[in-house]
Amino acid sequence: MNKGEQKRQDIIAHALTLASQVGLEGLSLGALATSMDISKSGLFAHFKSKEALQIAVLELACERFAAEVIAPALAQPRGERRLNTLFDNYIGWVRDQSNQGSCIFMSLAHEFDDRPGEIRDLLVKSWRDWGGTIARVAATAITEGEFRPDCDPAQFAFEMIGIAMVFENAHKLLGEVQAEARARMAFKRLIRSYRLSEPRSQTASH
Amino acid sequence: MNKGEQKRQDIIAHALTLASQVGLEGLSLGALATSMDISKSGLFAHFKSKEALQIAVLELACERFAAEVIAPALAQPRGERRLNTLFDNYIGWVRDQSNQGSCIFMSLAHEFDDRPGEIRDLLVKSWRDWGGTIARVAATAITEGEFRPDCDPAQFAFEMIGIAMVFENAHKLLGEVQAEARARMAFKRLIRSYRLSEPRSQTASH
DNA sequence: AGAAAAATAGCACGATCGGTCGTATTTTCA
DNA sequence: TGAAAATACGACCGATCGTGCTATTTTTCT
Numbered sequence: 235m236n237k238g239e240q241k242r243q244d245i246i247a248h249a250l251t252l253a254s255q256v257g258l259e260g261l262s263l264g265a266l267a268t269s270m271d272i273s274k275s276g277l278f279a280h281f282k283s284k285e286a287l288q289i290a291v292l293e294l295a296c297e298r299f300a301a302e303v304i305a306p307a308l309a310q311p312r313g314e315r316r317l318n319t320l321f322d323n324y325i326g327w328v329r330d331q332s333n334q335g336s337c338i339f340m341s342l343a344h345e346f347d348d349r350p351g352e353i354r355d356l357l358v359k360s361w362r363d364w365g366g367t368i369a370r371v372a373a374t375a376i377t378e379g380e381f382r383p384d385c386d387p388a389q390f391a392f393e394m395i396g397i398a399m400v401f402e403n404a405h406k407l408l409g410e411v412q413a414e415a416r417a418r419m420a421f422k423r424l425i426r427s428y429r430l431s432e433p434r435s436q437t438a439s440h
Numbered sequence: 441m442n443k444g445e446q447k448r449q450d451i452i453a454h455a456l457t458l459a460s461q462v463g464l465e466g467l468s469l470g471a472l473a474t475s476m477d478i479s480k481s482g483l484f485a486h487f488k489s490k491e492a493l494q495i496a497v498l499e500l501a502c503e504r505f506a507a508e509v510i511a512p513a514l515a516q517p518r519g520e521r522r523l524n525t526l527f528d529n530y531i532g533w534v535r536d537q538s539n540q541g542s543c544i545f546m547s548l549a550h551e552f553d554d555r556p557g558e559i560r561d562l563l564v565k566s567w568r569d570w571g572g573t574i575a576r577v578a579a580t581a582i583t584e585g586e587f588r589p590d591c592d593p594a595q596f597a598f599e600m601i602g603i604a605m606v607f608e609n610a611h612k613l614l615g616e617v618q619a620e621a622r623a624r625m626a627f628k629r630l631i632r633s634y635r636l637s638e639p640r641s642q643t644a645s646h
Numbered sequence: 647a648g649a650a651a652a653a654t655a656g657c658a659c660g661a662t663c664g665g666t667c668g669t670a671t672t673t674t675c676a
Numbered sequence: 677t678g679a680a681a682a683t684a685c686g687a688c689c690g691a692t693c694g695t696g697c698t699a700t701t702t703t704t705c706t
Contacts, residue, residue, distance in 0.1 A: 256554075348462075392622045400605055419595060427633060
C-alpha cells in the first residue's frame with residue numbers, strides 16, 4: 235500500500251473517533267491535525283474538501299458497523315437466534331460507542347435531518363439498509379415458524395431501533411445504570427408479541 | 441411589561457425556532473440578529489453571554505412542552521385515557537416540531553451528551569422529569585385497575601420514549617409516510633402487553 | 647418638559663474556521 | 677543513484693465566531 239493511502243486511512247480513523255464526539259460538522263480540520271501531530275495543510279492535502287473527509291468517515295463507520303454488528307449475526311442460525319444476536323450486537327455497539335462520544339449514526343441523524351447533501355443521502359441510505367437488514371432477519375423467524383406468518387418484519391425493525399435509541403439516551407445522557415436491563419426487557423416483550431404462541435405465565439413486570 | 445423584557449422574550453422565541461434547526465451550539469448570534477433585523481450587539485446586550493441565551497431557549501422549550509403536551513393530558517381522566525392522550529400529544533409535538541427543525545430535546549440529547557455544563561444539567565433534568573411524568577401517568581393505569589399491578593411504570597416510560605424517538609427518525613430523516621402509523625401500532629402493542637388481560641384475537645400484524 | 651435610565655447600534659478585538667499556494671522534504675522507481 | 681512524483685509544511689486569505697467598549701437613540705419617570 236502507498237504510504238499516502240496508509241496515512242489517509244489513519245486520518246479517517248482518527249476523524250471517526252473525533253466525529254463521534256463532536257459530530258461531522260463540529261469536526262475541525264485544525265483540531266484533527268493537532269491531535270495527530272501533523273500540519274493542517276498536510277492533512278488537508280489528502281482530501282479535496284472537508285465534505286470528502288466527512289463522507290469517508292461515514293463510509294468507514296458503515297464498514298465497521300457491518301463487520302461488528304451485522305456479520306457476526308448472520309453467522310447465527312436463521313430465526314430468533316439470529317435476531318437475538320443482532321440485537322445484542324446492536325446494543326453492544328451503542329454501548330461501546332458511548333465510551334468515546336456516541337453512536338455516530340444516531341448523532342448524524344439529528345445533525346443532518348435538515349441539511350441536504352451527499353452526506354445526508356449516504357446517511358439515509360445506511361439507515362434504510364439497517365432497517366432492511368433487521369426486517370430481513372425478522373422475516374427468517376417467520377419462515378422458521380417462530381413468528382406469526384401475518385406479522386410485519388418492517389414494523390419489528392421500527393420498534394427494535396426505537397429500543398436502541400432510547401437505550402442510548404438513558405445510558406449516555408441520563409447515565410441510568412438500568413438502561414441496558416430496560417432495553418433487554420423491552421426487546422423480550424417485543425419478541426414475545428411476535429411469536430406464534432404467547433405463554434400467559436410471562437408478564438411485563440420488572 | 442418593560443419594552444426590554446418584551447424584546448428579550450421575542451429574541452428567545454426566535455432563537456428557539458433557529459435552535460430547532462441548527463442546535464444550540466450552531467445557533468449564531470449574528471445570524472439570529474440578522475433574521476430579526478436588529479444589530480448583533482443590540483441583541484447581545486439582552487444576555488450576559490451566549491450560554492445565558494441558550495439556557496433561556498431551553499427553558500422556553502420546557503414551558504411549551506409542558507403546556508402543549510403534558511397539561512392537556514392531565515385534563516383527561518386517570519388511566520389509559522390519560523396515557524393515550526399523553527402519547528398522542530407527544531407524537532403530535534414531535535411531528536409539528538419536525539416542520540421547522542426537529543424536536544429540540546432529542547437534538548440536544550446528542551449535542552450535549554458529551555458536553556458538561558449548565559445546559560446539559562438542565563437538559564438531563566427535563567428528560568428525567570418527562571420520564572417521571574409518563575411513569576406517573578402509567579401508574580394511574582395501575583390504580584385504575586387497567587394495568588397489571590406488578591408492572592413497572594418506569595419501564596413503560598422507557599419504551600414509550602423509544603417509540604417517539606424512532607418515529608422522529610423515520611418521519612424526519614427517512615421521510616417514511618407510514619412512520620406515524622408504525623408509532624401508533626407500536627404504542628398499541630405496548631399498552632396491550634401491560635393490560636391485565638390480553639385478548640388472543642389481537643395480533644402484531646400490519 | 648427635562649433628566650435619568652434603558653435599549654440599541656457601530657465598531658473593533660482576538661480566535662478559529664475551511665481552504666489556497668509556494669516551497670521544502672521524502673518516497674518511489676527506472 | 678538521480679530524477680520525477682508524492683507528500684508535508686508554514687504562511688496566509690476572507691469569513692465568521694462570541695464578546696467587549698462607546699456613542700447614540702429611545703423609553704421611562706418626576
